[in-house]
Amino acid sequence: MATLRKGTVPWKTHGHVLDTVKRIFKGWEDVVVELVKNAYDADAKEIWITCPSKDMPKADERVFEVRDDGHGMTRAEAEEKYCATGRDKIAADGYKSPRGRTVNGRRGTGKFAALVVSSDVVVETWARGERSIFKYNEETIRRASDDKVPVDVLTEECDPKQSGTRIALQGLYQNEPLPTERVVANILLRHFGQHTDVAIHVNDTVFRAQDHARLGEEMTDEEVPGFGTVAGTVWIAHQFIKNPGIVIYHQGQSVYGPSLFGVDHKGYRGETKALTKKLVGRISVAPDDDSTIATGAWTLTPGFKAVEEWIGKRLEKLLERGADDHLQRRVDTWLSDSIAKRHFERLNDEQRAATRRILISRAKSAADNETSTKTERVIARFVTRSMRTANLAAVMDAVGEADDATVDTLASMIGGEGRWTLRQVVVTSAIVKARVKALDELARVSTDESYNEDAIHKLLAANPWIISDDYHSFRSNRQIQTTLRELFDIDIGNKEGTTRPDFFFVLGNIDSSIDGVKISDMRYLLVELKGPDQPLGLKQQNQATDDASTFLHHRGGGSASVWLLGTKFNSRVPAATESVVHSPVRYHYRATTYQELIESCRRRLAYVDEGMASQAEQVAKKVVELNEQEIAAMVK
Known part of the structure; x- marks a missing residue:
């Protein structure tokens, strides 16, 4: 068992040094910096800082401690280096420590910073098989300076591999708030945040x-x-x-x-x-x-x-980055709302980028205003829903179901962009949604041979836009007989539907054409179709082209397109022909599948959907300009 040996070390410090130190060092930041710098200069690989706990019932039990695993000091080295003030460390040891670190200390006054916040300082140090411990305070130093009274020191043997120093501050003054773990971490961030060659622990937590x-x-x-x-x-x-x-x-x-x-x-x-x-x-x-x-x-x-x-x-550049980072974090917070998050995750990359642009714009305007979190979450929900232009989302559905007065009030608040108003966005949304649904149904029916021609006919009759949006007037075969007889003076008698086209389209107003519109300016589309259970053949092709010729001869001229629609075709049916001309008649023939027709329609809808995405973003931008009172009125 090691035996403690009592001894003394003389202090080589004048009392006036303490007066100077107290003017230089102001508080806990200076204390922490000086103690950590000393440990760093000692080539410590690790430094442990223990902050006092406020839970300690007695103030005199509170201790602030800094311990390191640096090279430490023997009793002789403590007397030569630690207990002497004014020693020129740079002249004696150079600018670099044994491990190559730039030395911070110069004259040995930093250790006295501890006396600014505490009454007593305990030093315990290990080096080369020797452990030494001594204590000093302001009275000790002044007495040693004036009366040449040395400081008591205890020394004993220790493990030769053990090295380092522990500085414990006791009797902490109550006029200085106790340093918390967060306060110490911020001090370390300022002065030692760039150091990667030492691990600093604060209350057993590694500082990073x-x-x-x-x-x-x-x-x-x-x-x-x-x-x-x-x-x-x-x-x-x-x-x-x-x-x-x-x-x-x-x-x-x-x-x-x-x-x-x-x-x-x-x-x-x-x-x-x-x-x-x-x-x-x-x-x-x-x-x-x-x-x-x-x-x-x-x-x-x-x-x-x-x-x-x-x-x-x-x-300035760092602040710009910080402001941008804050906006991103704020938007992330809004999007963490369960409803907004659910809709945001359903967006594609382009829609997500547009959503973030809108919300960042909102965050910039909100940064200087006091707006509630609830308000911002409502906006995030609106935007994320609005950007789902495949079905224009739940918010547009809700607006679409609202009465005109409510929608007009909201529309007047957020306005429109160009020809697009909120009502137009909602209406177009409903059209796009219904048309996508109709195309999905046609794709299903046209590939299922259990359905016949009548099922296809009913579906296209309800959605003539699938065939063409270019023609203004439309008749199915149940109306064609009356239409041709009353408007064009063409009598097809009581022929079965299979001997006349299934659909009849006219580009231009039929009534005005009777009152003088040139026949040569009129265009017609005659459509013959079959169900998935029956292929189209030459019989249907010849019948359709004959009907077109007959019709155009009765009209005295003009042009027409003849379409054959089906799931599959007889191999003898050509896909298309050049315009057939029998003066004054000319027509163009085309055979196409339902799949090709559906793909063409989807491309047209995609174009509309792209426009909707742009307009939805513009409408959403208007929303983010609303103030809190307007938002509250909107969602009331």
């Missing part, structure tokens, strides 16, 4: 800069014209910083800051203004002429002005 910062900007030996080079990292912290800003270091020493370098006077508003209160970081400078900083008046030099302007511009 990315866990405490939203964004970072790293600079590596960048040239500043008229000054030299700079390096470091600046961060936007997650939390507000008590004293935000960037600290400038030179050769391991803080020489300026913290400062926001003018960005706090740029007139930022909203979230960007808030982000300036989260800026922290450390920038190390390497001037071309070190003497400009050594004089202590470098803030008056052109070189400092160049650095100040350069850092200010970098902070």
Whole structure:
């Protein structure tokens, strides 16, 4: 068992040093920085910081501790290095530590920063098989200086492999708020966030800069014209910083800051203004002429002005990134709403991009206004639903079912874009939705041989647009006999439907054509079709073309198109012919399948759907311009 040996170490410090230290070091940030810098200079691979707990019933039991696994000190080294003030570390040991780190300490005054926030400091250190422990306070140092009274020290043997130092601050003053884990993390973020060669633990949690910062900007030996080079990292912290800003270091020493370098006077508003209160970081400078900083008046030099302007511009760019990041996060929050999320996940990539553009636009306008989360979620729901233009989503359905007064009120609020109003979007949405449904039904019926011609006929009679949207007047074969007799004076008698076309289309107004419209300007479409259970053959082709010739001869001329529609064709039926001319008659013949017809219709609907996507985005943009009262009225 190791035996404790009592001894003493003389303090080589004048009492006035404490007075100077108290003017330099102001609070917990300076204390944490100095203690961690000392551990870093000792080539520690790991540093453990223990914050005092407020749950401790007695204030005198609260202790702030920093422990490291650095090279430590023997009793003799503690006397030579730790208990002496004014020793020139750079002259004695150089700028670099044994592991090649840039040394932060200079004159040995940093250890006294602990006395700004505590009454007593306990030092325990291990090095080369020796453990030493001693305690000091302000009275001890002044007495040692004035009366040459040494400080008691206890020494014992320890494991030769053990090394490091523990600094414990006792008797914490109540005039300074106790440093919480978050406060310490923000201090580390500013001063040590760029260090990757040491692991720092705060209350058993490993400190990682990315866990405490939203964004970072790293600079590596960048040239500043008229000054030299700079390096470091600046961060936007997650939390507000008590004293935000960037600290400038030179050769391991803080020489300026913290400062926001003018960005706090740029007139930022909203979230960007808030982000300036989260800026922290450390920038190390390497001037071309070190003497400009050594004089202590470098803030008056052109070189400092160049650095100040350069850092200010970098902070502006970081704030821009931070504002954009905030908008993205805000939109993500809106889209996390269960309803908005469900609809957003159903969108394709293009629709999702458009949705995010709209919501980011809304987020920008909302950033400077006090709008409730509920309001923004309603908008997110509206937009995500509106962008689903395949069926234009649930919100358009709801609007479509509303009475005219309600829709007109909403439409007047959000307006329209060009010829598109909210009502037109809704109506077109309903048309697109119904037509897609009709095409799906035709695709099903036309490929099922259990259905006959009558099923196809009924479906096309109810949806003549499938054949053509170009013709203004339409008759099915149940009306053709009356139409031809009354309007064109063509009597086809009591012939069966199989001897006349199934559908008859006219381009132009039939009544006006009787009153003088040129016959040669009229166009007609005659359609013959068969069900999936029966192929089209030459009989149907000849009948259709004969009907066209007969009709056109009775009209005294004109042109017509003759279509044969079916699921399958007799091999002898040609797909199409050039225009057949028997003066004054001319007609064009075409044979096509239902599948080809459906594909053509889907292409036309896709074009409409593309236009709807654009218009839906425009309408949604109008929505995001509404204020909270208007939104509340809309969803009431």
